[in-house]
Amino acid sequence: MQKMKKMREKRRIYLDHASTTPLSARVRRVMAPFFDLSYGNPSAIYKEGVVAKEALREARKTAASVLGARSDEIIFTGSGTEADNLALLGTFEAARKKTPHFITTVIEHPAVLEACRYIEQSGGSVTYLPVDQKGIVRPENVRRALTPKTVLVSVMYVNNEIGTIQPIKEIGRMLRSYRDKEKSRFPYFHTDASQAPNYLPVNVERLSVDLMTLDGSKIYGPKGVGMLYKRRGITLEPVIRGGGQEGGLRSGTENMAAIVGMGAALEEAAATREKESKRLKKLQEYFFSRLNEVLPKAIVNGSRSERVPNNINICIEGLDGEYAVLLLDARGVACSTSSSCRTLGENSSSYVINSLGNGRRCAGSSLRFTMGRGTTRRELDTVLGLLGEVASLGARR
């Protein structure tokens, strides 16, 4: 009995799935043979290589089918960050001599923002679009920022901190007709969809995107693998150069286990999407509905409607967010204050929340809970039960 109680106490409540997810048991099984049984290099021409090449082909086909894309449009990378870099820096490098212009938003992931900073330092220019109070970028702002020099627009599908869903389809359609009108190949449209596949369709045709980033470590797949969808006809320069793997766009011996795992994880995300979204939407609504019972002044950061169902991000005025995370940690709850990925030199307050209307009060006083496949209502009850105490202990003095 004592032991049972101890075990229950020890059980952690993990609510940081936007930071990283555990590996799905099924995905892990699919990956297993590629560590030691089927370890061939797909560049080799003998049997072990052919087997690996076939598995690579299958993983690419699986990934492409989830996106409604063609196999030759899939480039496997070492991370979501690398896929973002390949989209932005690869476009920049191909157009470098023409002092190209880029459009992005102030709420992008550091993988996009730091690539943009490099572009600015290297002779390109970048427009950073604001978001509205709800954390949504307006398509008409994208339209207004376009210049004849614009080569790429990069807008994330789902924000990693506040979970807001950006109007990708609208922006994609607008850019498509802009290109038609201007009779130009540019601008390309890139979206970082790392946080999307568990909850939203990622069909590249329906979204009208030309480049799309995905990340294994956010969809119950392995860490150390990402993917860039690149529409046929789009020209990029590689970021990593060498043996010419991945159509010359990403050199290095293929990480077979991870690539096969990426394909399986994407497939699983698509298969569980509808059911899991409904389940989490209910939990999210439950949390929001009970939040003000516990903390009357707490507010939800970002749109409630245009939001993935697993994201809860709340502002508690006066809270020391980082300290509150540690208080919750000591009570068995893993959550975060902003993203776990920060731009260099930034402090712990959130540039995403700072960009919302109430940013100044909330940037350092917010908590992000991101639910996942294992999250239960009971866990949310526990968190809700802790919030009052945490808000009071964690208040700035």
Place this chain on the structure above:
Amino acid sequence: MQKMKKMREKRRIYLDHASTTPLSARVRRVMAPFFDLSYGNPSAIYKEGVVAKEALREARKTAASVLGARSDEIIFTGSGTEADNLALLGTFEAARKKTPHFITTVIEHPAVLEACRYIEQSGGSVTYLPVDQKGIVRPENVRRALTPKTVLVSVMYVNNEIGTIQPIKEIGRMLRSYRDKEKSRFPYFHTDASQAPNYLPVNVERLSVDLMTLDGSKIYGPKGVGMLYKRRGITLEPVIRGGGQEGGLRSGTENMAAIVGMGAALEEAAATREKESKRLKKLQEYFFSRLNEVLPKAIVNGSRSERVPNNINICIEGLDGEYAVLLLDARGVACSTSSSCRTLGENSSSYVINSLGNGRRCAGSSLRFTMGRGTTRRELDTVLGLLGEVASLGARR
């Protein structure tokens, strides 16, 4: 009995360990918990993150100790290729405006050569040093190529095709005294040591190197992970930009399982080095001693003495190397003709062997057998027994 025979027939003889190695069982065990039990993001400040950060710190310490380096000098990357790119492109980017000069050799891996091509296209210059008939670069040639603009010398430790060991220590010492004399921080000395750790010491002090590339997939570690040793005081720009992981030099959520596996694999390589080198040296000598019984005219490509013990690379004049690989494959043997990593647009003949004196006759007519932990004398006997038939069937018409 019939079944036993069938099983024995089916057993493959894998002799392409320079292309990639299977994952060590011990390394696999060490990696296992990081897939689903301990899946935290080391950037997070709660318990799961702290546990991951501690494992990351330990892996870095382990890797550093094998190199005689300090933990803060280790940068984990997504592959050996990426580590090479970081060394070369990272140095180039930091010195870009000064039209810097690089020195390398004609026998480097494509990860170095393609980075050099980019440097040349982008305003830098590169000297490609030849090797002698034995496949060894001469330190005095490095010395002669130095200019006041030289920022980096990159010479591989062990060639991946012919296994020749380059005089890294001599070049390192020479460069050190050159820098002292010139009172300059430059040139840095980089070595791609991907093929070395199983057989040679990789102590960065004794080798006098400033930057060293290692690759998990060549040392019985996982694929999808590499490492760059970067001496304190060396300034690089990142190749992949974002959340600022790895001291800002390699952004992206850390691939914990692979990083922990990389540390364990390096440790294992160091622990088994002496014994395994002796064992393979005997097998190598055995093969070379019996080679001319089987094929009187076959010659060994590259130095026999300055060579890692697992590499057998032979030239059989008139042989269609690629066809011979397929013939051997059909007979149960996995080997290769040149490297499995080729520079873009290159045909199947080897630029490494082409750079030796007898290159023209041998570049498309060579076979590489690279032994590993599982290789036995019986396997070599089988290969020797097949070579006569393969040489005759595989002769160009």
